[in-house]
Each structure stands twice: as C-alpha cells, then as structure tokens.
Amino acid sequence: MSLLFRIRDDIHSIMERDPAARTRLEVLLCYPGLWAVWIHRVSHWLWRHKLRLPARILSQVGRFFTGVDIHPGALLGRRLFIDHATGVVIGETAIVGSDVTIYQGVTLGGTGKGHGKRHPTVCDGVFIGNNANVLGNVTVGENSRVGAGSVVLSDVPPNSTVVGVPAHIVYHNGQRVLITDPHEIKDPLSDALIALSSRVDELEERLGSQRRPAEQFTVEAAEREAYREKLERLRQYVSMGEGI
Ligand SMILES: CC(C)(COP(=O)(O)OP(=O)(O)OC[C@H]1O[C@@H](n2cnc3c(N)ncnc32)[C@H](O)[C@@H]1OP(=O)(O)O)[C@@H](O)C(=O)NCCC(=O)NCCS
DSSP: OOHHHHHHHHHHHHHHHOTTOOOHHHHHHHOHHHHHHHHHHHHHHHHHTTOHHHHHHHHHHHHHHHSEEEOTTOEEOTTOEESSOTTEEEOTTOEEOSSOEEOTTOEEEOOSSOOSSOSOEEOTTOEEOTTOEEESSOEEOTTOEEOTTOEEOSOBOTTEEEETTTTEEEEETTEEOOOOOGGGSOSHHHHHHHHHHHHHHHHHHHHHTTOOOHHHHHHHHHHHHHHHHHHHHHHHHHHHTTTO
C-alpha cells in the first residue's frame, strides 16, 4: 500500500470521526495526534531493524513536539486517531488495532509488576475516553468503549461499555447491564457489602426457625388498626371540649 494512500486514509478517518475537522489541510497542520502516529511509524521501523537507540530518540523527539509518548516497540493498527493528543502514553508491548480512537491523557500502560507482554491489547474499533487508564496485559474487545477517567484492570468483552474505578460493564451488546452482585465490582466498598450481605443471610437463617406464621401478623395488624381507631375517636372527643 502506497505511503500517499495511507496518509490520505489517516486524514480521511479523522475527518469522519471529528466534527471539528473542517478541511484536510487543517487536519494535516493542526492534529498533533496524527503527527505522533506518523512519527511512531518511522520509529517502529527503526526498532524492528534493531536500531533501538535511534528509535527511542525519535520517539522522544515526537513526544516533545506532540505530547504523545509512544514506545517504538508498540504495535499500532491503521487509522488510529489520538484526539487532542496531550498526555497519551502507549507502552512497549501494547497492541492497538485499527480504527481505534483515543482521547487526551489516556495511558495504555503496565501495572509495574509484569514482565514480557505487560501492556494492553486494544482491539479494532475501540473508543477510549479522556484520562482513562488501561493497565496490564488485558484485552479490550472489538468496538468496546472505555469511559473518561476509568481504570481498566481486567479484560473487557467485545461490544461493551465500561466505566469507573476500577472499570465495570454498563452496556453489553447494546443492553444496559445492572450490577446486582457486589462480587462484580472489585473495590473496597464492595468487600464491605459482601460481608454485610453474608451476615444478613446468616441472621435470616438463624431467625428462620423462630419466624411466626403469617396469620399471627394479620391478627396483630387488625388489633393495631382497631386500637388506632379508638385513639382517633378519643382525640376527637377531647378536642370537642377545647376552649370551654
Ligand atoms: C463511557 C461513555 C462513552 C458512555 O456513554 P453512554 O453509552 O451514552 O452511557 P450513559 O451516558 O448512558 O451512561 C451509562 C452509565 O454510566 C455512567 N457513566 C458514563 N460515563 C461515565 C464515566 N466516564 N465515569 C463513570 N460513570 C460513567 C453514567 O452515569 C450512567 O450511570 P447510571 O445509569 O447509573 O446513571 C461516555 O460517558 C464517556 O465517558 N465518553 C468519553 C467522552 C470523552 O472522553 N470526551 C473527551 C472530549 S475532549
């Protein structure tokens, strides 16, 4: 595929995705995210040809001019759109598919613990909102969306939307996903909820044998109602004497 075709393909994909882009010339001159991807293509070529230091230097020059730090070892697919560019970091073993959109401040990084493949794999058509972090060797499935400010620490199935810290699914295949089981959200509060709900279960079990039959509650309710009516009659009787 010719270089010219790829350049036009990149510019065209930005015009399609960004309503603020008015002309091809504007995209060419005013989109540092686009320059970052092009600089990466050269630095990745150097990296693959074992010219590791020149590759690293070029990627740092790119970072200086664009605010996007892409390690030359990262594998990027076609038509990656990094909107607003500033503060995006893509780690060495990250793999990014085609037609991916990334906003400012996104990190595709490691957790600081792993070796080998320690950065995420982002599949085709994924959208990642601003300042989201996708950490570790996790996979974000095709056409999924990651909410702004989310922290993704585990795999995201295809066609899903995830939000929050840590991220949890809110949409899957166009259907709203409502979390009813605290095990599905792994944060410190959900641990407290799990402990509380198992305590409630335990207490219910203990009370189970002592529960009174339903008819006993019905009788009590009728008695209470009769008592309330009696009180109401008394109240009316007393208020009739007011002011005498
Ligand atoms: C994640 C996102 C794509 C979801 O959009 P959507 O499909 O329209 O989803 P909804 O607005 O119906 O939200 C679904 C639920 O997730 C919550 N939610 C949405 N985005 C969230 C976010 N970033 N963080 C936390 N919760 C979020 C909503 O409050 C809602 O919860 P509720 O139903 O309990 O009230 C969108 O909210 C988002 O974050 N877009 C990023 C935009 C961005 O980066 N812009 C930068 C411009 S410079």
